[in-house]
Amino acid sequence: MKKMWVLMLVTVLLLSACSSGGGGNTASEGEKTSNEITIWAWDKAFNVAALETAKEAYQKQNPDLKINIIEYAQADIIQKLNTGLNSGTSSGLPNIVLIEDYRAQSFLNAYPDAFKDMSSTIKASDFAEYKLGPTAFDGKQFGVPFDSGVTGLYYRTDLLEQAGYKAADLQDITWDDYIKIGKEVKAKTGKDLITLDPNDLGLIRMMIQSAGSWYSKEDGKTPDLAGNAALKEAFVTYKAMMDANVVKLNSDWSQFVAAFNNGDVATIPTGNWITPSVRQEASQSGKWAVAPLPKMAGQSNSVHASNLGGSSWYVMNNVAGADQAADFMGKTFGSDKQLYQDLLNNIGAIGTYKPAAEGEAFDKADEFFGGQKVFADFAKWTQEIPSVNYGINTYAIEDILVVEMQNFLNGKAIDDVLADAQKQAEAQLN
Numbered sequence: 001m002k003k004m005w006v007l008m009l010v011t012v013l014l015l016s017a018c019s020s021g022g023g024g025n026t027a028s029e030g031e032k033t034s035n036e037i038t039i040w041a042w043d044k045a046f047n048v049a050a051l052e053t054a055k056e057a058y059q060k061q062n063p064d065l066k067i068n069i070i071e072y073a074q075a076d077i078i079q080k081l082n083t084g085l086n087s088g089t090s091s092g093l094p095n096i097v098l099i100e101d102y103r104a105q106s107f108l109n110a111y112p113d114a115f116k117d118m119s120s121t122i123k124a125s126d127f128a129e130y131k132l133g134p135t136a137f138d139g140k141q142f143g144v145p146f147d148s149g150v151t152g153l154y155y156r157t158d159l160l161e162q163a164g165y166k167a168a169d170l171q172d173i174t175w176d177d178y179i180k181i182g183k184e185v186k187a188k189t190g191k192d193l194i195t196l197d198p199n200d201l202g203l204i205r206m207m208i209q210s211a212g213s214w215y216s217k218e219d220g221k222t223p224d225l226a227g228n229a230a231l232k233e234a235f236v237t238y239k240a241m242m243d244a245n246v247v248k249l250n251s252d253w254s255q256f257v258a259a260f261n262n263g264d265v266a267t268i269p270t271g272n273w274i275t276p277s278v279r280q281e282a283s284q285s286g287k288w289a290v291a292p293l294p295k296m297a298g299q300s301n302s303v304h305a306s307n308l309g310g311s312s313w314y315v316m317n318n319v320a321g322a323d324q325a326a327d328f329m330g331k332t333f334g335s336d337k338q339l340y341q342d343l344l345n346n347i348g349a350i351g352t353y354k355p356a357a358e359g360e361a362f363d364k365a366d367e368f369f370g371g372q373k374v375f376a377d378f379a380k381w382t383q384e385i386p387s388v389n390y391g392i393n394t395y396a397i398e399d400i401l402v403v404e405m406q407n408f409l410n411g412k413a414i415d416d417v418l419a420d421a422q423k424q425a426e427a428q429l430n
Contacts, residue, residue, distance in 0.1 A: 034321030036066040037095040037328065042074040046273070047098055047311070049347045050146075054332035057339050061331075065324055074100065085111045090318040095325035098146070100311045101134040105220055106392040107314075108137035115142045116315040121326050122334035128352040130385040135312045142314060144329045147273070148350045149310030150382040151206050152290040153178075154260075154268040154278060157370060163188040170291035172304070175207065175237045178267075178294045182246035185266045193246035193266055195259035198406065201398050202308050206269065207234035210306040211299035212386035215398070220391030223425035225401075226418045233298045235405065235414055242409060269293060271308035272378045275348055278368075285368045290377060305384035310352075350378050357382070393429050400424045 041047040048071050055067045072080070077097060084093045085107075099107060108115065119141040124132055127145040135143025153170065160170070163184040173181070182193030196203065208214060213230035216222060225231060241247050248265055250256045259265045261281040268274060278288060292304035313333060315325045332339055333353070340356035343349040357379040365371045400421050408417045 033323055035064060035324075036068065037321045037325045038068040038070060039096040039098075039325075040070050040072055040077050040080075040094045041098040042072060042077060044071055045276075046147075046347060046349060050343050050349050053342050053346060054328075054336075054339055057336060057342075058328055058332050062328075065328070067328070070094070078103065081107065085114055090114075090316065093316050093319050095316055095319050095321045096329065097314050097316065098311050099143070099314055100309070101131070101149075102309075102390050102394045104134045104143060104312065104314075105137070105390060108142055109220075109392050112137060112142075114317055116317040116322055116326055118142060118144060118315065118326065118329070118334075121330040126335075126354055128354065128382050128385065130307060130387040131310070131312065131352045133387050133389050143312035144314075144333050145312045145352045146333060147310050148352045148378065148382045149271040149273065149307040150350065150378050150385060151269065151271050151293045151306045151308050152374075152378060152381065153293055154270070154274065154288060154290050156263075156266045156284075156287055157289050158287050159185060159189050159191055159266040167289060167291065172292075173294045174297040175294045176240075176297050178269075179237075179240055179244050179246065182241070182266075183244055186246050189266070191266050192248040192259075192264060193244075194241065194269065195248040195250050195256055195265045196241070197250050197252070197256065198409070199251075199402055201401060201405065203238060203269065204231070204234045204401070204405075206293065206306040206308050207237065207296055209386055209388050210293060210304070211296050211302040212388060213299075214388040214390060214394075215401075216389065216391035216393060218389055220389040221393070221429075223393070223397060223422055223429060225397070225425060226415075226422035228418070230296065230299050230302075232414060232418060233296055235408055235417065237296070238405070239409055271310075272350055273309060275374070286370055288369050289372050290369060290374050292377075292381065301386075303384055303386065305381040305386075307385050344375060350375060350382070352382060354383070393425070396429060397421075397425050400428070 039051055041051055048069060051069045055069065059065070059067070081097060117140045122141065122144055124141045128148065131145035135141065135145055155170065163181070165181060185191055185193055208230045211230040213228060215224060217224045248259050250259055257277045260268050260278065293306055295304050296302035313329055315322060315329060337356040337359060340351045340353055341359045341361040343351060344361040362375045362379050363373060364375065366374050404417045404421045408414060
């Protein structure tokens with residue numbers, strides 16, 4: 001009798017394990033649907049605000065689905081995701097999570113089964129091509145591309161005019177031309193050209209992506225530093241800016257913003273997400289414009305368009321409500337042209353959904369930028385951004401490059417800088 005009881009107990013446990021996916025990692029068919037979903041995102045004024053707008057639009061046709069939007073800092077989201085996915089259980093994870101494009105491949109490579117294949121839910125070709133590399137894996141489209149990190153050269157028209165330059169003079173320039181302009185601006189106005197944090201290599205990212213290059217080779221894993229011509233030129237250009245005495249140094253975000261709000265610098269080459277920060281100094285209305293990003297002089301394939309930042313939405317595959325979450329994404333960020341008009345009008349978010357890029361919101365003249373149709377320009381440049389594979393090691397490699405950049409600025413030969421960075425990356429990441 002005792003043996004029979006043990007046998008029955010073992011059978012029950014085995015059946016239980018099978019039905020729960022071997023540890024609760026897969027939602028059963030009965031759990032695929034739910035009347036409630038949860039979404040994680042950072043930045044209340046931008047990403048969370050975009051979700052609230054999408055939620056309102058979706059619930060007009062789907063009032064029965066409860067949508068919980070939870071704001072966390074990006075670092076907290078990364079930690080919570082890694083902790084949950086490493087534990088082998090979906091307990092405590094959201095239905096939808098926002099992931100920065102630079103980090104997406106590390107998650108997709110490590111946990112491909114954790115994310116829902118959205119290939120049949122959205123039409124990938126409807127999105128800017130450069131967003132598809134980071135959001136796809138193994139031939140499947142997992143991410144729903146969201147915002148554009150398309151870059152531009154923000155500049156003070158009044159300061160440039162004092163130095164003898166007009167808008168036409170900034171339309172097709174190289175970074176070498178940019179530094180030359182900076183010297184003239186400094187001589188005529190006393191203002192620096194740009195503000196930089198030596199521990200932030202965002203400018204390097206913009207330069208190399210404009211030439212279709214990145215820190216890793218096409219496989220997204222093998223470091224590509226020592227023989228990377230675009231990276232070498234970017235480092236040399238960065239040092240040339242420093243040597244030209246046209247850089248105002250900063251050490252954090254608040255100092256970065258203060259530099260242009262206070263009128264200390266004449267230009268800001270960066271992502272379009274800086275627009276709200278530029279606007280916050282109302283006294284400068286009408287004194288700003290945006291030109292195409294300078295291109296690299298020595299790279300024949302460099303263009304006047306690049307990217308800095310940007311993120312995309314991912315549906316968790318093994319969390320109850322995955323089907324509803326996918327439907328929400330597909331009918332909002334995946335296809336709703338009016339939603340993208342609302343996002344632009346209400347929060348200044350430029351999406352990468354191509355069918356929405358010609359709407360009326362993009363065609364408005366912006367008085368703060370002297371009547372320029374800046375959103376139309378950004379939409380155009382978004383389509384010109386070269387596609388690169390950000391791979392799985394962007395931030396790990398940058399930790400190495402930040403140190404080597406300081407060595408370079410202090411006199412170390414550029415070839416030695418990149419060769420040593422290559423050796424360190426290979427030792428640490430392979």
